[in-house]
Amino acid sequence: MSDQLSNVVVELGFIEKAPAWKLRSKFFPAKVGGYPAWLALKDLPTNEELSCRRCSKALVFLCQLYAPFHDKENCFHRTVFVFVCRDPDCCQENDASNIRVFRSQLPRENEFYPPEPSKDVEPGSESPEAGDFNNLCRICGALGPKTCGGCKVARYCSKDHQALDWKAGHKEECKNPDTISKVSCKGNAKFLFPEFEIELEPEELDTAKEKTEGEVMKEYEELLRSGRVTHQNDDDSDTENDLIDMATKETDKQFQKFRMRLKDYPDQVVRYDRGREPLWVSSSNKPVDVPPCPSCGQPRQFEFQVMPQLLVHLKVDNSGKSIDWGTVLIYSCKESCQSNRNYIEEVAYKQDYSPISQVMKNHPYGAS
């Protein structure tokens, strides 16, 4: 078993443009943004479960990976969903309380999908989807227990999302209930992240080019320099060198390894490496005492991580604060156990570039 595992390479996820119909539940997508493509179409996570632990507002869908366990009958289909709070104030360093993760799985014979994969690849045929079995919030795609009092058609998870939709155009549309779509609206573009497919491919490491520590250090310094020189004029170059010295000394080696490992595939947004060691951003703030699975008591193991490059595609960057992460680490039940619920909450951890951000903060350059 362990020999077999050691041959397994890391699967890297990359962003691809894909037509919306291809990212529906029936095609078992791995994707970023848009509505969640729920796997089990009933017994979705509750609105409470899909709310931020900090501010209690509804979370936004971040990404999902389709990751069946081939040796487990009840994991013939298996998808892990990641949600995050949109509020930058809920984003704290090395703290994932603004992120929640859910696992759903189904045997080959199940009540939602045919045992043979769907060949129906034409646009327009959306079923089966969670909207066939549930009223879903038009803004976020979670359960929508609240109904618009005017049209009695539009459904929402919360007053917040109703208000958002009202301002985004439902105020007008509400007068003509016959024309209202149950599953989409203008307002969702203000809330959801842009939608993309995630394509997975194996990481090929060039072992012949294995670098010495000195080489890694040198390249790392160059990396730092290249990011800084544009801001400074010649007078600052001494201070700049000081900063680089300080950063390379104070930044731990793990962060350098992290940067170097990404060099050949800088666009990776996800690393899938179930049961093995994550690519740590830092040697500090590693998860300790990952709680066992509450449903079966078995340990949880590392399954995959979300990389900082994904942030580029989310369009969250603005001049002020925004959500971010060094990496988000997802841990899930080792056994991927069956439970009486269709969605089981797993755990996320967040690691940030703390040593370097501390250096930057302590240095006058950090502010500019």
Ligand SMILES: [Zn+2]
């Ligand atoms: Zn929040």
Ligand SMILES: [Zn+2]
């Ligand atoms: Zn909602």
Ligand SMILES: [Zn+2]
């Ligand atoms: Zn209405």
Ligand SMILES: [Zn+2]
């Ligand atoms: Zn379990």
